[in-house]
Amino acid sequence: MRLLQSILTLVSAASSAIWRDLAGDLPPADAQLVLVFGLRAPIAEPAAFDALRARFPAARLVLVSTAGNFADTQIEDAGLVCTALRLDTAWLRCATANCTPGSDLRSLCTGIANALSAPDLRHVLVFSDGGLVNGTVLSETFNTALPPGVTLSGGLAGDGTDFVKTLVGLDSAPAPGVIVAIGLYGDALRIGFGSAGGWSSFGPLRTVTASQGNVLHTLDNRPALSLYQEYLGPAVADLPAAALRFPLCVTTSGQPNAVVRTILSINDAAGTMTFAGDIPTGSSVRFMRASYEELISGAEIAATQAAQPASLVLCVSCVGRRIVLGQRTEEELDEVRASFGPGPVLTGFYSYGELAPSGESHACQLHNQTMTITSLSELST
8 A cells, every 4th residue: 555645736827737746656647546534624625526537547536525634733724735645456446425415324424434345345435424323323314224344433524613514525625515435455454443531420310302414403301402501601602612512422322432522513492403423302411521631542542442453544523523622632642653653654534423343343333522433454475
């Protein structure tokens, strides 16, 4: 597996591009796949896709809007972080679908899984719109539709802390509602996973008494939003962004692990909150918070879980972690780099939801407020 990590900075006045190569020795013309992470404004620039296609003429281009980009252990917001790779003996295939209001998401995800399914399929990377797509339905559908033993990871696109719209694209300018999946094939692949948060629960255990999908109506028969606002105090004026500091821990009957869920939007008139994943009726929930040290420790745990001799380390961390960590944000990337050593290329982004295997079954789950890591390598021939 050969890699090249670059930063593309657009100079709008001149419609020109400046490339800075950070790591790797892959000739751009030889790239098979390029992962492009960027904030919504620069990644939507018409000149951005043209510059990418000119530099990587033969590659599949996957573009994802974010809430911040990882260029090794640095946070890069001004430019687009581009990670190009070429496989030696393994191979890849891409599929995409567009989710619009009223679309049957399960049918769309099943169609993508069927398009990628083959005897040699080992892993699927998924990058999805982070506002229009229900990540719980997405992960559950792929778990069912993919062949047994095939693992899944990735993340939901972000839009900083604006929560206006998120963008994803495959070989075209990114757009809302798009889901892109990359199938990785061959026995030469070696894949590691890690996922951890570092958040601590507080307050009483409460029961979800009314919900619909990812929309939470009541807790203990009280309007969920008003109850939540009591916990936020003065920070309530900054909703929904302030809610990233206080996610929910959700335990659902029949599920092997509790999951963290964070708020995407609120409806004052209805008294409801919309989350990045489902909040099933009957689930038990508690509010959560974290210290700097706990979040940084969570990144270390995720890196330890995923550690292996790797060529590429793909990190997807929640935008809420960035908000809480503030000026200490890059410390969680330092922990990842320390676990893997100086060799592999480290890339990724801050997201609106993280997708990673969880539990002994290695079934993928949607996570919020976590650091998730997928490490990839390829056995040399």
